[in-house]
Amino acid sequence: MAIKAPRGTVDILPGDAEKWQFVESKIKEVCDRYHFNEIRTPLFEHTEVFQRGVGDTTDIVQKEMYTFEDRGGRSLTLRPEGTASVVRAFVQNKLFGNPNQPVKLYYFAQMFRYERPQKGRMRQLNQFGVEVLGSDDPAVDAEVIDLAMSCYQSLGLKSLKLVINSLGDKESRENHRRALVEHFTPHKEELCGDCQSRLEKNPLRVLDCKKDRDHPAMATAPSILDYLNRESEDYFNQVKSYLTAMGIEYEVDKNLVRGLDYYNHTAFEIMSEAEGFGAITTLAGGGRYNGLVEELDGPSTPGIGFGMGLERLLMALEAENIEMPIDHQLDCFLVAVGAEAEKESVRILHELRNSGIQIDKDYQKRKMKAQFKAADRNAAKFVLVLGEDELQKGVINVKSMETGEQAELPLTELTGRLQKILKGGNISE
Structure with a gap:
């Protein structure tokens, strides 16, 4: 039997590697203009970093992590996403003491998720991401979204759609949580096994379910926007006003919740509307995560960031027939x-x-x-x-x-x- 690359992984060969280099160089140029600095974290972390940082109720932690025990009996995990690792580094290296605040970081990193491989979604994936730690100014949310859009636009992409939502603060989410439990409980036995478990542990994630998305109860589920308190509503309105001031078009999607437990206030996704791109249209997603730094034993520090799949970015460039100026001479x-x-x-x-x-x-x-x-x-x-x-x-x-x-x-x-x-x-x- 011939030895092949493991399922869900690919080799990036000469001819294609230059395309990756070009894309990464253009993104780095954007990050320089926005005064973001690069950070590089280890390929694996103590499993606890992701259990606490990403959340025990997420699919990533429950189903998708590559976890192993080293010779010292320690549980380690190949990183499935970038935010928890960056926050761990922020806390461990006391970057909260840096006189220049907020700390604005970006990274290019390989992630590992055990899921069914398909086009644009592999078990070893390449991701670009940014994290801003140390400010709860709504203008930072708008800047992060603007940076993400600028990365795509600098490469020539035009068929883009930005959707945003607010997940509110702790009080707003708790009120919404109770409403969701009350709404879905009569339909509990009709939901998939995952959603039945989520309904008790994290009902917001029921709205993110791919299996039950066509269930009639989804269409009538209470919206988080109806449960925002005044502070959360003002915050969301400011973010929207900043996006409007920058000329960035967006749509509000009340069902956008993202898949990780640490999000609050602003959540967003950027999608490709290019013809023939495929059924899974999301290119990037992120949001605000006030409270995550404390979860990883750091001081109270607000944060916001996003992750962008580079495989999907290259697919979007291909779908829009964008030629990259690669000099092979x-x-x-x-x-x-x-x-x-x-x-x-x-x-x-x-x-x-x-x-x-x-x-x-x-x-x-x-x-x-x-x-x-x-x-x-x-x-x-x-x-x-x-x-x-x-x-x-x-x-x-x-x-x-x-x-x-x-x-x-x-x-x-x-x-x-x-x-x-x-x-x-x-x-x-």
Whole structure:
């Protein structure tokens, strides 16, 4: 049996990896403009971080985590999401003591979830996310949403839909919780097993159920918006007014609850409306999580953030037929003929690469004709030919693969001359 990658994982090969690099570079540019700093956390954490940080009643903790016991008997888990790890790092490293508040962080990280693999949803997934810790200003909520939209728009995506909701503060959620229990209890036996359990532990998550979403009771379920107290309602109105001021269009979805226990106040999702994108349209989601820092033994610190699946982002770019400006051209390809030329080619490659020129050569001991074919396959702009005759004269032949023009350049001047040529200079000057 041939050894293959585990189910739910993929190899990102050359040709595709450049697309990932381009996407990540554009997102980093956006983060720089918004003055966010990168954070990198471990691939695995103590299981308790996710049990306490994500919530025992979530599908992630109950069904999807890759958890194992190390040789010391400690329970460890491959991270299934980024927020809990970042908050743990925030608390452990006392970033709450940083004089620059709030602390604005972003990350690129691999996540691991044991779920049924499908297009755009793998067991090992790549995610970009941001977290802002230390401010409960509604303007921060709007800024985080704006950053997420800017990431997509900087890559050329247009078929986007932003939906928002408020989950309210603790008082509002408790009132809504009681109303949900009262509403769904008469239908409890008609709900799936998960929702029957959720109804007692976290009834808000019943609204997020994929199995029961078409149940008639869902359509008539009480809305959190009807249970917001004055403070929560004012907060939500401010967030909406800031989005309007920035010209960001949105829809309010009263059933948007997100899948994690730690959310309160603002919740949002960004979806693709591109034709042919697929049934699962969500590209990114997040919200405010005041209380999570305390849950992980830190001081009272408000927070907000989101996670963005990079696989789904690449799918959205493909659905909108957006071409990424990936340059596959090679500056130069060096063809060496003869033992002495081969030896000299090592020095030339080293010198040119250190000067910033992208260059490669043949390592298969092929004939000159085959080496030219290799240069063509690598889309080389110029081919440098070095043989015994050129060595004796102290020159190297440089040929443009686009025009066919060629000239002999002194080896002592090669680096400087090539740099000028690659900037648009004439090959014969």
